[in-house]
Amino acid sequence: KAGVTQTPRYLIKTRGQQVTLSCSPISGHRSVSWYQQTPGQGLQFLFEYFSETQRNKGNFPGRFSGRQFSNSRSEMNVSTLELGDSALYLCASSTGGDNQPQHFGDGTRLSIL
Amino acid sequence: QKEVEQNSGPLSVPEGAIASLNCTYSDRVSQSFFWYRQYSGKSPELIMSIYSNGDKEDGRFTAQLNKASQYVSLLIRDSQPSDSATYLCAVRIGSSYKLIFGSGTRLLVRP
Numbered sequence: 746k747a748g749v750t751q752t753p754r755y756l757i758k759t760r761g762q763q764v765t766l767s768c769s770p771i772s773g774h775r776s777v778s779w780y781q782q783t784p785g786q787g788l789q790f791l792f793e794y795f796s797e798t799q800r801n802k803g804n805f806p807g808r809f810s811g812r813q814f815s816n817s818r819s820e821m822n823v824s825t826l827e828l829g830d831s832a833l834y835l836c837a838s839s840t841g842g843d844n845q846p847q848h849f850g851d852g853t854r855l856s857i858l
Numbered sequence: 859q860k861e862v863e864q865n866s867g868p869l870s871v872p873e874g875a876i877a878s879l880n881c882t883y884s885d886r887v888s889q890s891f892f893w894y895r896q897y898s899g900k901s902p903e904l905i906m907s908i909y910s911n912g913d914k915e916d917g918r919f920t921a922q923l924n925k926a927s928q929y930v931s932l933l934i935r936d937s938q939p940s941d942s943a944t945y946l947c948a949v950r951i952g953s954s955y956k957l958i959f960g961s962g963t964r965l966l967v968r969p
Contacts, residue, residue: 776955778955780959787959787961788902790957793956800954801954801955835901835902843890844890844907846892846904849901849902849903849904851900852901
């Protein structure tokens with residue numbers, strides 16, 4: 746069974762640009778969560794989607810948005826990039842039920858110049 | 859107070875010893891608890907999940923949960939150098955579907 750696939754693996758952008766990251770969950774998983782990981786803040790929850798609906802949202806500014814498609818693939822968009830947005834962005838999928846563990850993709854490393 | 863707290867370490871143990879990793883959480887209604895392992899430059903990998911008070915064993919790993927004291931721990935028996943990594947504790951907050959992660963404990967197993 747294929748794991749969680751994130752594309753691209755690496756991105757370099759400049760301040761003010763926007764970026765879209767993609768995540769394909771494990772087959773049969775309907776929940777996709779996004780996290781930001783930085784050395785200073787650790788792993789921080791961005792949002793979670795289930796059946797194309799955002800069920801939970803973390804404490805990030807509105808520049809961070811996401812969506813989920815009918816095939817459960819998800820995209821995350823960050824607009825007006827800031828230097829502080831440089832991070833590893835991780836996507837995790839699960840079946841979406843109670844107590845179900847999340848499985849992570851390899852992440853997208855975003856660098857802002 | 860952080861929602862999920864872990865000692866950042868490093869925790870250094872000799873090969874073959876038992877490594878004990880601890881995590882405390884603040885939300886009394888949390889129901890699901892997970893341990894992830896993260897090697898440097900890699901993404902987190904699920905090791906164990908635990909939902910009920912007591913111990914849960916899987917190979918060399920044992921997760922322990924005490925909801926009354928609001929802590930969860932991970933024991934690694936017969937530690938190997940390949941176990942050297944950062945171990946992340948994650949807690950599902952209340953009835954939501956978001957996981958809150960601790961900052962992780964770095965484990966170093968000395969050959």
